[in-house]
Amino acid sequence: MSAEDFRRYGHxxxxxxxxxxxxxxxxxxFSRNLPGQLKKAIPPQAPERGEAMEALLxxxxxxxxxxxxxxxxxxxxxxxxxxxxxxxILGEMLSAAFNVNAMLWRTSPSxxxxxxxxxxxxxxxxxxxxxxxxxxxxTASISTLCAIxxxxxxxxxxxxxxxxEAAGARLxxxxxxHVHSSVDKSxxxxxxxxxxxxxxxxxxxxxxxxxxxxxxxxxDRSNGxxxxxxxxxxxxxxxxxxxPVSPIADICEREGLWLHVDAAYGGFxxxxxxxxxxxxxxxxxxxxxxxxxxxxFVPLDLSILYCRRMNVxxxxxxxxxxxxxxxxxxxxxxxMDYGPQLGRRFRALKFWFVMRYFGAExxxxxxxxxxxxxxxxxxxxxxxxxxxxMAPVPFSLVCFRARPQGHFTEDGLNAINxxxxxxxxxxxxxxxxHTKLSGKLTLRxxxxxxxTTREHVRMAWDELNQVLEGIKIDD
Amino acid sequence: MSAEDFRRYGHxxxxxxxxxxxxxxxxxxFSRNLPGQLKKAIPPQAPERGEAMEALLxxxxxxxxxxxxxxxxxxxxxxxxxxxxxxxILGEMLSAAFNVNAMLWRTSPSxxxxxxxxxxxxxxxxxxxxxxxxxxxxTASISTLCAIxxxxxxxxxxxxxxxxEAAGARLxxxxxxHVHSSVDKSxxxxxxxxxxxxxxxxxxxxxxxxxxxxxxxxxDRSNGxxxxxxxxxxxxxxxxxxxPVSPIADICEREGLWLHVDAAYGGFxxxxxxxxxxxxxxxxxxxxxxxxxxxxFVPLDLSILYCRRMNVxxxxxxxxxxxxxxxxxxxxxxxMDYGPQLGRRFRALKFWFVMRYFGAExxxxxxxxxxxxxxxxxxxxxxxxxxxxMAPVPFSLVCFRARPQGHFTEDGLNAINxxxxxxxxxxxxxxxxHTKLSGKLTLRxxxxxxxTTREHVRMAWDELNQVLEGIKIDD
Numbered sequence: 001m002s003a004e005d006f007r008r009y010g011h012x013x014x015x016x017x018x019x020x021x022x023x024x025x026x027x028x029x030f031s032r033n034l035p036g037q038l039k040k041a042i043p044p045q046a047p048e049r050g051e052a053m054e055a056l057l058x059x060x061x062x063x064x065x066x067x068x069x070x071x072x073x074x075x076x077x078x079x080x081x082x083x084x085x086x087x088x089i090l091g092e093m094l095s096a097a098f099n100v101n102a103m104l105w106r107t108s109p110s111x112x113x114x115x116x117x118x119x120x121x122x123x124x125x126x127x128x129x130x131x132x133x134x135x136x137x138x139t140a141s142i143s144t145l146c147a148i149x150x151x152x153x154x155x156x157x158x159x160x161x162x163x164x165e166a167a168g169a170r171l172x173x174x175x176x177x178h179v180h181s182s183v184d185k186s187x188x189x190x191x192x193x194x195x196x197x198x199x200x201x202x203x204x205x206x207x208x209x210x211x212x213x214x215x216x217x218x219x220d221r222s223n224g225x226x227x228x229x230x231x232x233x234x235x236x237x238x239x240x241x242x243x244p245v246s247p248i249a250d251i252c253e254r255e256g257l258w259l260h261v262d263a264a265y266g267g268f269x270x271x272x273x274x275x276x277x278x279x280x281x282x283x284x285x286x287x288x289x290x291x292x293x294x295x296x297f298v299p300l301d302l303s304i305l306y307c308r309r310m311n312v313x314x315x316x317x318x319x320x321x322x323x324x325x326x327x328x329x330x331x332x333x334x335x336m337d338y339g340p341q342l343g344r345r346f347r348a349l350k351f352w353f354v355m356r357y358f359g360a361e362x363x364x365x366x367x368x369x370x371x372x373x374x375x376x377x378x379x380x381x382x383x384x385x386x387x388x389x390m391a392p393v394p395f396s397l398v399c400f401r402a403r404p405q406g407h408f409t410e411d412g413l414n415a416i417n418x419x420x421x422x423x424x425x426x427x428x429x430x431x432x433x434h435t436k437l438s439g440k441l442t443l444r445x446x447x448x449x450x451x452t453t454r455e456h457v458r459m460a461w462d463e464l465n466q467v468l469e470g471i472k473i474d475d
Numbered sequence: 476m477s478a479e480d481f482r483r484y485g486h487x488x489x490x491x492x493x494x495x496x497x498x499x500x501x502x503x504x505f506s507r508n509l510p511g512q513l514k515k516a517i518p519p520q521a522p523e524r525g526e527a528m529e530a531l532l533x534x535x536x537x538x539x540x541x542x543x544x545x546x547x548x549x550x551x552x553x554x555x556x557x558x559x560x561x562x563x564i565l566g567e568m569l570s571a572a573f574n575v576n577a578m579l580w581r582t583s584p585s586x587x588x589x590x591x592x593x594x595x596x597x598x599x600x601x602x603x604x605x606x607x608x609x610x611x612x613x614t615a616s617i618s619t620l621c622a623i624x625x626x627x628x629x630x631x632x633x634x635x636x637x638x639x640e641a642a643g644a645r646l647x648x649x650x651x652x653h654v655h656s657s658v659d660k661s662x663x664x665x666x667x668x669x670x671x672x673x674x675x676x677x678x679x680x681x682x683x684x685x686x687x688x689x690x691x692x693x694x695d696r697s698n699g700x701x702x703x704x705x706x707x708x709x710x711x712x713x714x715x716x717x718x719p720v721s722p723i724a725d726i727c728e729r730e731g732l733w734l735h736v737d738a739a740y741g742g743f744x745x746x747x748x749x750x751x752x753x754x755x756x757x758x759x760x761x762x763x764x765x766x767x768x769x770x771x772f773v774p775l776d777l778s779i780l781y782c783r784r785m786n787v788x789x790x791x792x793x794x795x796x797x798x799x800x801x802x803x804x805x806x807x808x809x810x811m812d813y814g815p816q817l818g819r820r821f822r823a824l825k826f827w828f829v830m831r832y833f834g835a836e837x838x839x840x841x842x843x844x845x846x847x848x849x850x851x852x853x854x855x856x857x858x859x860x861x862x863x864x865m866a867p868v869p870f871s872l873v874c875f876r877a878r879p880q881g882h883f884t885e886d887g888l889n890a891i892n893x894x895x896x897x898x899x900x901x902x903x904x905x906x907x908x909h910t911k912l913s914g915k916l917t918l919r920x921x922x923x924x925x926x927t928t929r930e931h932v933r934m935a936w937d938e939l940n941q942v943l944e945g946i947k948i949d950d
Contacts, residue, residue, distance in 0.1 A: 001560070001561035001562065001832070003493045003494070003496065003497035004493075005561070006489070006492070006493045006496065006561045006564075006565075007489060007490060007493040009561075009565060010486075010489030010490075010492065010493065010564075010565065010568075011485075011486050011489055013489075013565050013568050013569060014481070014482060014485030014486055014488075014489055014568070015482060015485075016569075017481070017485065017568065017569070017572040018478045018479075018481045018482040018485065019478070020572060021478065021481065021572065022478035030581070031581070031583065031584050031585070033584040033585070035580065035584070035803060035806045035807045036588070037584070037588075038584060038585055038588040038589065038592075039588045039591060039592060042589075042592050044595070045595075045596060045599050046596040046597075046599070046600055046830045046831070046834070046835050047830075047831055047834045047835065048834055048835050048836055049834040049835075049836055049837075050831070050832050050833050050834035050836070050837045051831045051832060051834065053562065053565075053832060055831070056562070056828055056831055056832065060569065063585075064585045064589070064824070065585075066585075067583070067584040067585030067588065068573055068575060068583055068584075068585050068586075069575060069581060069582055069583045069584070070573075071573070071574050071575050071576065071582075071583075072572075072573070072574060078582075079576075079582070079798070082574070082576070083574070084571060084572070084574035085476070086476035086480070086481045086484075087476065087528065087531070088571070089481075089485075089568070089571045089572055090481075090484060090485065090488050090528075092567065092568070092571035093485075093488050093489070093492065093564070093567070093568050093571065094488060094491075094492070094535065096559060096563070096564045096567035096568065096571075096774045096825075097492040097495060097496065097547075097559070097564055098543055098545075098546070098547070099546050099547060099557070099558070099559035099774050099775055100543060100544060100546050100775075101546065101554075101557070101775060105510065106505070106506070106544060107544050107546075107553075107554070108506065108542070108543055108544045108546075109506050109508040109510070109512070109513060109542040109543075109544070110506070110508070110513055110538075110539045110540075110541075110542030110543050111543075113511070113512075113513040113514045113542065114513065114517075114539070116514060117513075117514060117517050120519070120520075121520055121521040122521075124520050124521070125521055138613050138816065138818065139816045139817065139818035139819075140817075140818065141815050141816045141817050141818065142815065142816060145664075145815060149664060152666075159666060159668065160663050160668065160669060161668055161669050161670055162668045162670055163639055163645075163646070163662075163666055163667045163668025163670070163671055164638055164639040164640045164666040164667070164668075165639045165640050165642065165643065165644065165645055165646070165667070165668075166645070166668065166670075167640065168640065169640065170638075170640055170641070171638070171640070180796075181794050181795075181796040181799075181817070182815075182817060184794055185792065185794055185815050186815070187638075188635050188791075188792070188794070189620075189624060189664070189665065189792075189815050190664065190665065190666050191627075191634060191638055191639040191665050191666020191667060192638045192639070192640070192666055193634065193635065193636055193637045193638025193639070193640075193641065194635060194636050195636055195637055195638070196638055237796070237798055238797075238798055293818070299571045299574045300574055300575075300576060300818060300820045301818050301820055303818070316663075317660065317663070317664075319656050319659055319660055319663070320656075321655075321656040321712070322713075322909075322910050322911045323554070323712055323713055323908060323909065323910040323919070324656075328510060331510045331511075332510045340616050340617070340620060340657075340660050340661070340664050341613065341614045341616045341617060342614065342615075342616050342656070342657055343613065343614035343615065343616065343768070343775060343776050343778070344614075345775050345776055349539070350571075353531055355521045355522075356521070356522055356525070356526045356530070356531055357476070357525055357526060357528060357531065358525050359521070359522045359523055359524040359525035359526065360521050360522065360523050360524075361523055361524055361525070362524075362525045433798060434797075434798065435797050435798040436797045444798070
């Protein structure tokens with residue numbers, strides 16, 4: 001494509017994005033496509049001859065957009081609502097243009113050093129001590145996998161070389177029953193097996209019971225297991241509960257276990273001074289994951305693993321073939337040494353843009369605003385006689401359910417809430433997801449979109465009440 | 476940022492990219508930054524207040540660009556030279572704007588179904604049989620990791636649940652001594668240990684010796700190892716040699732081993748009909764990785780794992796927590812089920828743009844052109860009395876070294892070639908990297924940039940000859 005054509009189509013795409021992001025509300029938030037609908041609209045094979053860019057851009061509106069679930073919609077309250085932002089998109093455009101592989105320092109010094117700069121900036125904003133260094137990965141799933149791989153390496157069983165079998169140790173790690181599925185997946189992937197992850201019961205507020213953790217470790221040791229790691233979560237996925245990290249750190253120190261803090265969701269709230277408490281004890285962790293692509297307005301993907309023992313992480317993964325050997329490796333960081341992936345995008349650029357464009361103050365005020373909106377929504381739930389809150393609200397997620405007046409079995413309430421969720425989602429103005437807490441189907445109202453205002457939260461509350469009204473009449 | 480501001484800055488960024496991509500030759504291809512140079516130019520902490528977008532864009536030229544090693548430069552011949560393209564960048568811009576997480580079908584039907592469409596299109600273009608289905612990951616490192624995890628799962632030892640230790644089997648996998656380091660890393664990560672990867676000697680053209688593979692399996696079985704997987708490479712990293720996949724497939728069938736074909740580099744050449752032979756036997760593989768971000772003009776990152784046993788891959792990884800359970804999971808593909816990563820970018824969009832904009836014919840002619848350029852360069856090497864070729868040239872990489880007239884030890888030749896490479900790279904017009912073949916330092920001339928023409932290849936050849944002339948005078 002000529003420079004002139006790129007300029008022309010690039011401007012068109014920018015205009016399209018500007019229009020799209022200025023009113024994502026024109027679309028139903030949750031795609032109404034049926035399974036297979038997009039595939040049916042597209043030829044079964046690639047075109048033989050190249051097509052005009054105009055045709056592609058036409059198909060964007062005609063084929064792609066109807067099948068998009070709009071994470072940019074201010075009515076998106078499902079999962080953890082995440083949010084890109086304009087400076088993040090601009091940074092991503094430039095990364096795609098540079099198209100460097102940040103595997104070695106020399107394959108793009110800017111990518112490596114901007115990664116170090118942004119890691120340092122966020123470390124300070126979150127109030128983590130200087131002993132934490134870090135690395136950027138794609139996702140929290142990989143950050144967690146790498147943290148547990150480092151924990152496995154730290155166990156000193158020569159697993160890197162000989163494998164888990166030859167180590168002859170039944171490795172055991174611990175996490176609350178509310179831990180994210182990526183920790184299970186890490187246990188599976190790393191070859192230590194899903195049973196190596198022992199889930200510790202939680203209290204009434206879904207926080208790991210430390211006494212139960214101590215008992216489990218003791219019991220396991222006497223049964224021949226080899227404990228090596230504990231994952232404490234700051235902001236669990238179901239309810240954003242916060243494990244008691246300080247007492248867990250005490251146990252880890254006493255027992256000689258690697259402490260990984262999963263703050264993928266909760267960590268970024270620490271940029272708000274009055275929320276700094278959520279990371280209490282995390283400074284004693286060996287590693288900590290936090291996802292700027294979740295709550296700091298950075299487009300997917302960008303996850304950070306902070307680590308106090310980078311040499312262990314390096315020992316877990318570093319492997320330099322001849323064709324990647326360089327003269328400067330003592331003076332610089334070659335980030336490929338710290339993970340399984342050789343290919344690494346220039347992810348730091350978008351994050352640098354976001355931190356500079358918003359400033360520390362801008363990030364703080366936006367995160368704070370979302371937490372305040374969640375608290376207000378939680379108050380409405382608390383004051384309603386048709387809904388009940390299901391968990392505390394430390395961050396910007398509210399767990400609740402409809403609890404209409406009258407006698408209902410738990411199964412009956414589950415059915416009502418599932419129907420409520422599906423009907424609200426089908427109306428297209430709001431998208432919510434669910435979890436189960438103590439067996440009860442619980443609606444999750446996650447505020448994380450940069451465009452979500454108090455009016456959208458209010459609108460969602462009205463939707464919930466209106467739809468619930470309809471369900472009650474039907475029943 | 477307001478829509479108007481995004482429009483304005485977006486146009487500026489597009490204009491910047493258009494200018495940059497129309498003459499990347501204005502920069503030295505290999506960054507001249509010193510270690511730490513960029514970090515010194517940036518404040519040690521994030522700004523308290525947001526900055527103007529103008530300031531960020533100024534710093535792009537002032538701070539970022541000098542530290543960029545320009546993979547877009549037509550003189551970039553290092554590693555595997557990879558290449559984005561204008562339609563790929565436009566697609567990436569839109570993906571960053573949509574910012575969907577393609578974990579579940581419902582979290583964006585378009586992302587999931589376009590993934591299926593592009594996988595199918597490329598499968599046809601490469602001539603792989605219909606029995607291959609696939610999934611898009613970030614990198615070949617992850618594609619390979621997942622393939623070997625599936626192989627491990629297929630071994631039927633219940634490793635997913637109980638881990639490698641409880642399986643009680645000393646797992647063994649095989650690959651040529653020229654296999655990519657990501658296979659070693661996979662063995663490490665998956666907990667089967669680096670020693671579980673037995674490297675098989677190669678012949679004089681760096682292809683796995685199948686008789687040695689057979690012997691190794693036999694020997695291992697008699698020594699209590701549990702063979703489970705062979706990795707055959709179509710386009711090794713050092714020299715792009717092609718393992719004899721058909722005979723290896725025979726062995727795998729006979730021995731009941733998973734055959735993974737690493738065609739991350741070599742696979743895309745099969746879009747050229749007369750190159751289809753490079754995948755001979757690959758149709759019998761259980762899995763195959765190919766990287767559109769390497770040679771099909773798709774910006775980083777986009778790697779594909781094709782697999783004939785998707786259910787095994789799924790069994791290796793699928794784990795659905797309550798908060799991700801959906802009603803339509805029987806009717807649709809939820810790609811999060813096929814790998815370790817829950818977060819998944821909308822990668823298919825840029826690939827769809829690239830395939831449509833260039834068309835099958837456009838991809839073919841560009842790949843063919845690069846292979847022809849490499850053959851021409853190889854001829855120059857062959858005809859020169861100062862250089863010698865070090866390996867066959869099936870793709871668009873030429874392995875060669877300077878071999879000046881006179882008597883030199885191998886160490887002496889290694890020193891001359893290292894100096895030659897470093898001095899050529901320092902001049903800024905050409906960037907090459909090296910490997911070692913049979914202990915001999917070998918220069919790798921990799922043609923993969925979409926802007927590289929015959930003139931750039933000629934210029935590189937002139938640089939090499941000029942610089943070598945200078946070295947000879949000095950010595």
